[in-house]
């Protein structure tokens with residue numbers, strides 16, 4: 461929040477903040493892992509709770525003066541338990557990556573085998589990629605998608621599990637547009653005697669609103685972020701069965717973290733409350749309806765979607781038939797005020813810095829109140845940018861991009877966000 465104090469203390473930063481506020485107000489947020497936090501979430505994030513050390517857990521702190529920190533953390537824990545129906549919740553994780561690190565720390569020993577979805581097929585770096593700690597500390601094996609359907613093929617996963625004999629199977633992805641069958645993954649894990657962890661960083665809001673099947677009954681451990689579809693502060697949480705409660709808590713602190721970010725935990729408590737309110741379920745349903753409307757609009761324009769559509773909040777657009785890379789498409793779209801990220805498609809011939817795809821999603825647009833009609837329109841603008849927004853040699857067509865930019869700006873004005881924030 462840009463206030464007079466910040467302008468007086470640090471005008472240089474205040475200018476950057478004002479510019480970013482303007483960017484958020486006047487551009488379309490199409491990155492499926494982003495969202496607009498509520499004023500209440502931001503109020504907690506920017507509160508005096510930032511001033512305190514509270515290592516340990518409620519009632520068992522290593523610092524004095526934690527009375528109100530015990531209350532706020534317990535509030536966050538109780539709300540998350542109720543929201544997800546989990547036996548035990550740890551709300552101290554700074555990020556989704558640290559949640560995964562702590563989960564592995566609790567469940568595994570270095571060198572143990574993990575079976576997870578590869579990054580190239582839609583998984584996450586922390587699921588055992590070689591450039592990440594997870595790929596260096598553990599022996600990771602990857603399952604991919606069915607080459608015929610680009611969907612999870614559970615028989616293929618089962619076959620691989622029998623071969624690899626992993627200690628841990630991870631279900632979850634960053635770029636998979638379809639439902640994940642956690643019950644089937646549990647059966648596979650049971651057959652080979654593996655633990656099952658779900659990483660629902662992306663779909664957590666859908667899960668909380670029962671718009672996507674719930675992994676909690678089927679998994680030893682479930683990790684998630686709080687800043688994506690859940691619409692809370694940047695951060696994460698871990699849920700687990702009672703049996704794993706102590707191991708998880710120890711893995712988080714003192715295992716991989718020291719002092720918790722109490723102002724963020726306060727904001728998580730707010731977000732969990734907001735997620736229990738009536739409107740949240742409707743919000744999550746609308747995210748999915750909007751994703752389907754955007755997908756249909758793109759299909760009408762001759763785009764290829766991986767798996768042909770979406771069941772959740774995102775879609776993967778395969779741009780190969782359009783003669784443009786994901787990188788150029790995302791850069792042109794940004795010039796037109798539509799902020800999306802480039803993304804690998806399954807078996808992408810291009811490297812992650814170029815890619816053949818983009819990964820549009822609808823959580824942010826839906827927070828602004830946009831519905832199917834706006835998604836249809838946005839699909840047409842994306843098509844115009846990709847068809848006419850460049851000369852085929854990588855050079856932008858400034859005129860076309862400026863026209864779309866203006867139309868995007870007008871749509872943003874009709875669906876304002878942070879209107880009352882001081883700039």
Ligand SMILES: *Cc1c(COP(=O)(O)O)cnc(C)c1O
Nearest residue numbers: 555556557584633634659661662
């Ligand atoms: C976003 C994401 C994470 C990591 O979250 P960070 O907070 O960026 O560390 C972990 N797993 C999956 C599947 C994700 O999509």
